[in-house]
Amino acid sequence: MTTRPWLQHYPPGMPTALPDVAPDLTSAWRARVERDPDGDALLHDGRVWSARELDEAADALAAALREAGIGPGDRVGILLQNVPTAVVTLLAAWRCGAIVPLLNPMYHGRELHHLLADSGARILVIDPELADVAAAAAEDTQVEAIWSDGDLPTSAAGTAESEGTASPDAAPDDVALLTYTSGTTGPPKGAMNTHGNVLAAAQATASWMDLGPEDRVLCVAPIFHITGAVITLMAPLLAGSCVVLIGRTTPEAVAHAFAHDGVTSTTGSITVFNGLARLDDLSSDDFPHVRHLFSGGAPVPATTVTRFRDTYGHYIHNIYGMTETSSACIGVPPGVEAPVDAATGALAIGLPLPGTDVRIVSPDGATLAPGEPGELEISGPSVVPGYWDNPDATADTFVEGALRTGDGALMDEDGWVYIVDRLKDQINTSGYKVWPREVEDVLLAHPAVHECAVVGVPDDYRGEAVVAYAVLTGGDGDVPSITAEELREHARGELAAYKVPRQVHLIPELPKTPTGKIRRRELRESGADPEADTDPVTDTDPHMDKTDTDIDPDAKETP
Structure with missing residues (x-):
């Protein structure tokens, strides 16, 4: 793509390209630990974890994973809600060179069995309440062990650090996550989010939201989803922010986090904000530290945004991403109100984030003129290389490295992108x-x-x-x-x-x-x-x- 009209609308100081900060997620995380080892990294149920404490917990679990035979390319599945063990397991698996399939803890039976069999997970880390469900779903799969949160094994030989075992180097193209599509048009497909993909999305998001050590980011989206794993977990962690976890999401828990946990930012589905709006006693006073709010996962109507702003004093910024783009790739800049397309009434989902290129294409792949609706196509370093063990689906969705999203969209002359609807809808x-x-x-x-x-x-x-x-x-x-x-x-x-x-x-x-x-x-x-x-x-x-x-x-x- 030769022209990027959206760059002229970037806020001052916003990078137009992504820097090369680290080759893999483990290196990027350890760089954060070295910068501020005693800084707050995680808050859950009243306990604050420093970056050093989180890193030590990950090292200990990594040592146990190695003793269980986990190495580069092996899969360690996570079947957890938004709890600290999910974060520790991610960091631990990556320093073993392993791939993490993110699994929905609401799945059971055939649904969960399919994901375990498809991913080839060898170890599964679960919520204790799911022990029977996980054991039944793991039958006739490659799962060798099921580890329960609260009763994780420890290394007999001590941590990997004490044994002098260095983390294996991961290349940017090595797979870090397997994130499964919802399966609305067929069996779920595992998107191969590489270390480079996740790093690119996390860096772009952190820059877009201006995240830093003073921020507390509420991880309201589930970590088993790409939004939770990248936008509200890895992006703030790598930026030096503190991540606030509340387990299962309820409107009351979200409101409490805003009012009492110093939350400055979050990204959630519009359902989260609609749920808050239905609480009887909520007011603008319950958002004392908020700098900005983002909503992704589904189009946000302009009327909903206006009502929330008028009632609670905070504008909900659209942000757009997909499993296949490793989360956020288009968003409304903080402090900016998105325009509305006069012809369709659609609220803009934003401008392409740093490193992302966008086209609106016809069915034959030709670039369409500004204002002309077509299919949204995305390319850039956060776009995954394809689907796990599924070359046919990969060929149907990716064209010369670009993702055909299936979303009906248009772009105006200034580079604002509008989602009209899913083409199939x-x-x-x-x-x-x-x-x-x-x-x-x-x-x-x-x-x-x-x-x-x-x-x-x-x-x-x-x-x-x-x-x-x-x-x-x-x-x-x-x-x-x-x-x-x-x-x-x-x-x-x-x-x-x-x-x-x-x-x-x-x-x-x-x-x-x-x-x-x-x-x-x-x-x-x-x-x-x-x-x-x-x-x-x-x-x-x-x-x-x-x-x-x-x-x-x-x-x-x-x-």
Whole structure:
């Protein structure tokens, strides 16, 4: 890529390229320890770990791993919540040259068995509560030992340091993490996040967020997810910040960390911030040390950001990344409010971070002009080389080292990137293309709507019909209650007739992944009948007349 228009909008002092600071994560971590061995590195359940204490714990566990036969290229799986042992195991495994598969502790049975078998994990470090689940899932896999948090083995010979055993040197291209995709379009795939990938993403994130020794970063995203492992764990650890762990995430625990643990920054799904907003007694006073907040994992509606800022005094900055980009690669700079695309109403997800290049491409790979929607393509040092033992999926997703994200996006002339929607989520109704995000933004603008999701469901006449699922804020105080039909009337006033949901379902909560992404497939498969609630306004609209068989999907509506 020869032009990078986004660089002109970087804040003063922001690097435009990434420096070469270390060849691997172990070297980068030890450089942090040497800079400030007594500085706070980890806070959990009232205990503060210094960088030296964390390093010594990692050395001790590394020695035990070596005695168990773990060496370069072996896999040490982590099946833990956000607890110190997860951090110690990561650091220990890397200094053995091992690869760490990050495993979701909510998986069990066939789900967990598949990941253990696919990764070839030899040792599994688990939450004690998962002993039976892990043992059953590990049958007929390469797992040799299951170590429980709180009862980890120790080295009979002492630490690796005392034995004089140096950590094996890892190359930037050596795999550090196996992070598994959610499997929404097939079996989960293990992205091979190399030491160079994770370092690049961590350095870019730390620079973007201006992290340093004075910061306390709340690790609210799960460490078994790339966001938690890199954005809110390794980036602050390597930058000299202190990471705050709260175990399982609840709105009350998050609010307590902000109010009492000196948290200055965090990155969480929009679900985290929506959860905070539903707490009765929360106010701007409960964020006494916050410098900036970021949200990733799913598009953030402009109305949600505005409401949170107006209520609590803090702007939620978009940040975007994928498992395959080793977390953050596009973000809104701190202190800057993202623009909104006039044509789609989408809030910008940000500017490419240092080291990242972005293109919007057509199906044949041609670069599209500013403002023209297409597929988001990302390249740079944080993009993984492919999927573990899956050459076919690698070939389908990566083109000459660039990642085809599957996200429908556009970029304006200044380099701001906007996600329109996942390409596979686009709805085709009577020949018209409808982006769910646009409909969701309109519904979320109603004060009674807390969260919503829009999907396309099969429809014999239209091909697909637009169906919405909404979670209401409630009916007390100044927040009005609302009926499904009233929500549809609200949408009719803001949208073309073919975009108005055929049905609106009011439900208590949306199905989500552990990281807060909405499970749209579950909603599509929930059995909604688009003909159960015929919309006379839509059916009499000239664009949707059932006698018109020559609808032009590219026709422009007149005002």
